[in-house]
Amino acid sequence: MHNKEELIGGRIGKIYRVKETVVRPSNKWTKDIHCFLQFLHEEGADFVPKPYGINENKEEILSFMPGDVFNYPLPEKLLSDAMIVSASKLLFKFHTYSERYVSRLTNCEQWMLPASYPIEVMCHGDFAPYNVTIVNNEASGIIDFDTLHPGPKMWDITYAIYRWVPFKSPNNPDSYGNLKEQIRKAKLFLDTYGVDREGKSSFVSVLMKRLKSLTDFMVYEAGNGNKDFQLNIEAGHLRQYLDDIKYLERNEEEITCGIK
Numbered sequence: 001m002h003n004k005e006e007l008i009g010g011r012i013g014k015i016y017r018v019k020e021t022v023v024r025p026s027n028k029w030t031k032d033i034h035c036f037l038q039f040l041h042e043e044g045a046d047f048v049p050k051p052y053g054i055n056e057n058k059e060e061i062l063s064f065m066p067g068d069v070f071n072y073p074l075p076e077k078l079l080s081d082a083m084i085v086s087a088s089k090l091l092f093k094f095h096t097y098s099e100r101y102v103s104r105l106t107n108c109e110q111w112m113l114p115a116s117y118p119i120e121v122m123c124h125g126d127f128a129p130y131n132v133t134i135v136n137n138e139a140s141g142i143i144d145f146d147t148l149h150p151g152p153k154m155w156d157i158t159y160a161i162y163r164w165v166p167f168k169s170p171n172n173p174d175s176y177g178n179l180k181e182q183i184r185k186a187k188l189f190l191d192t193y194g195v196d197r198e199g200k201s202s203f204v205s206v207l208m209k210r211l212k213s214l215t216d217f218m219v220y221e222a223g224n225g226n227k228d229f230q231l232n233i234e235a236g237h238l239r240q241y242l243d244d245i246k247y248l249e250r251n252e253e254e255i256t257c258g259i260k
């Protein structure tokens with residue numbers, strides 16, 4: 001196709017830029033995600049892509065968000081305190097819009113991931129550096145809404161901290177800083193967002209539950225023939241998540257105390 005440029009950083013050979021739009025594979029949840037993105041735009045949220053429907057090749061069309069997107073290993077500027085503050089503010093802003101959608105849910109929607117309870121907001125589900133555009137050293141736009149689902153705010157916040165600090169076991173190549181430094185950055189993210197004492201005290205248990213639900217999902221999908229997840233497991237990602245859960249469990253007391 002004319003003017004079709006492959007975008008890198010996600011699934012290989014499947015995501016393209018065509019002029020000011022992005023073309024990605026659609027799924028059974030895509031229609032419900034487009035309704036959500038349309039609602040957000042009507043509410044004035046210009047930091048998410050505009051949905052333009054599904055084409056004859058069963059691909060979704062979205063507006064192209066300006067900026068740079070980074071993946072692991074993250075460059076130094078993505079690991080700074082300023083970036084933690086910026087990412088936390090963007091997630092807070094997203095939730096202030098996404099919570100307005102909750103009263104519109106019919107329970108007939110299809111999502112990739114199951115709802116998590118109590119439902120407070122629409123969770124992005126994968127609020128990570130590789131799904132956020134950076135403009136002038138600030139977290140600016142949010143992309144890749146495939147994992148959107150209803151859930152508690154902490155469900156998204158804990159996972160974001162796992163990805164942005166990144167708060168991972170030292171055995172994980174994406175991990176950054178020692179435990180003390182990880183705790184300090186997690187606290188910075190939580191305080192910037194405005195998480196209260198109760199939310200903070202649940203941080204480790206919610207993150208462990210979030211990662212466990214991810215590993216269960218990976219195993220289930222791979223067992224049902226999902227090639228992306230089979231490759232993920234072969235690449236050692238499942239083992240890394242399980243190792244990160246153990247790391248959190250081992251250090252639960254020190255982390256909970258340190259982020260107060």
Ligand SMILES: Nc1ncnc2c1ncn2[C@@H]1O[C@H](COP(=O)(O)OP(=O)(O)O)[C@@H](O)[C@H]1O
Nearest residue numbers: 007008009010011022049063064065069143144
């Ligand atoms: N709406 C968008 N605006 C700008 N860039 C995008 C958009 N959607 C995807 N991209 C680019 O394409 C890359 C892969 O897209 P993504 O949708 O995250 O793939 P995957 O679903 O495989 O994770 C991203 O890293 C980003 O650079």
Ligand SMILES: [Mg+2]
Nearest residue numbers: 010130131144
């Ligand atoms: Mg992505």
